[in-house]
Amino acid sequence: MTAPFDFAPLLAPGTPDPAVKWNGFPKYNFIGGHNDARQIPVEALTEAATTVLKREGATLATYGLNSGPLGYRPLREFLAGKLKGHAGIDCTPDEILITSGSLQGLDLVNSLLLAKGDTVLIEQETYGGALTKLGRIGVNVVGIPLDAEGLRLDVLKQKLGELKGKGIKPKYVYTIPTVQNPTGAIMGETRRQELIELAAAHGVMIFEDECYSDLVWSGRRPTSLYALANGEGVVHIGSFSKSIAPALRVGYLVAKWGVLSRILALKQDAGSGALEQMVLAEFCSRHFADHVPRLGKALHGKLQTLREALAEQFGTAAEFGDPPGGIYLWIKLPDNVDTVKLAQAALAAGVSLNPGPEWSTNKDYARCRLRLCFANPEPETIRKGVEVLAEVCRREFGVPLRSANVDKK
Structure with missing residues (x-):
């Protein structure tokens, strides 16, 4: 019998730990x-x-769908109008x-x-995927605290001055x-x-991530940074993942041609998924x-269900706001709760959650915080x-002492 080949000595430096085998979604995801x-x-998709394949299916024979390396032109034309x-x-x-x-x-x-060795400035609480990628590159990440309106410019100004010095x-x-993401601030x-x-x-350039900007309950949002700067010194990214479907894997990047031409030269993948672009x-x-307001109404309802459930089960032990959009709720538990440990214990009980330290540059600050995505589960779930989750938290950390529904008895 042939011995297993040992490829471990061949791994490149910095290779992440192996992925865990997927065994399906947890009961409460x-x-x-x-x-x-x-x-x-x-049905509409x-x-x-069917419509676009009958009309233009033959263009699948070419890389770029006869639209060039920037992507399917009708989709870019739609985006130009939508972004305006x-x-x-x-x-x-x-x-x-x-x-x-x-x-x-x-x-x-x-x-x-x-x-x-380069330095970047990011929001102290931010997208975990961005933190992971910056960590793998080996850059110096400087986190800037947030308030109810997002990035605190007083601290940003201070940090920029310190770095300049x-x-x-x-x-x-x-x-x-x-x-x-994850606080929901605008x-x-x-x-x-x-x-x-x-x-x-x-x-310093600004890297503007607007993946959730379609999901504002009121439908009104401030003008983008890219627009306010007339595109100078700003790169803007967005996605259809949250407004249509995450599995379609279609996003977009907006930049002046001087920057975009450099980025395009790096995109050596023969083009993003063609069929997805055509259908979108x-x-x-x-x-x-018409679709986005309907989606927003459904998501807003689920957010309120989550907030009501947290208030009922955790009482004052859980602190959270009422975000004006998105699919996440950022929650603070009492200081003695370690959400990394809570996540492990909760998963064993069928509940998956994102512990705060995975979404923050300040691990101590985020230790008792967590992010819950409310978009996918049904209200009763x-x-x-x-x-x-409250039962697990009570068993592991002694909080909440008892749920609000018990208090009423």
Whole structure:
């Protein structure tokens, strides 16, 4: 019998630990960026797929669908119009690059700008995937605290001054200004303008991530940083993952051609998924404007279900806000709760959650915090999942002492 080949000595330095084998979703799934299954527009997507394939299916014979390396042109044309009306961005289809999800956009910008030892400024609580990727590159990550309006510019100004005094110029400021992940904050337009002026004064680029900006309950949002800066010194990324379906893996990147041409030269993947782009373009041109408000209404309802369940099961032991959009709730538990340990114990009981330290540059601050995604579970599943989570938290950490529904007896 042949002995197993030992490839461990061949691994490149910095290779991450092996992935855990997937055994299905837990019963109460509050992690990741999953969306509401009932709101996936299956019939309209089916119709769009049939229509566009009958009309243009032969273009699948060529890389780029006869649209070039930036991506399917009808989708870029839709985005140019959508970004103008939604975010105030005045760009042409040739200033938009279609990516395989916004994560590829993140990778491309990092590949263009970053090397080991560089410095970037990011929100203290932020997208865990961004933190992971920056860690693998080996950059110096400086976290800036948040308030109810997002990135605190007083601290950002202080940090920029300190770095300048050391002869260090950060490569970019990474921010999620519209429905921040994980806090849900929305940066006001006055602060946005101040951020642009501050970054320009220090010669630092702004990396604007707007993956959740379609999911604002009111439907109104401030003008994007990219638009306020007229595209100068700002790179903008977005996604259809949260507004249509995460499994489609279609995102986009907006930049002036001088920057975009450099990024395009790095995208050596023969193009992002063609069929997904074709179907989205066909669907969005007809249904996007009606679909998003319906999705937002359903998600807002689930958020309120989650908030009510937390209040019932945890009482005052859980502190949380009422975010104006998105799919996440950022929660603070008592200081003695370690959410990394809580996540492990909860998973054994069928509840998955994202512990705070995975989403923060300040591990001590985030130790007692967690993020719950409310988009995918049905309301009754949300209620039961929170009940089980409270039972696990009580057993492991002694809080909550008892749930509010017990107090009423």
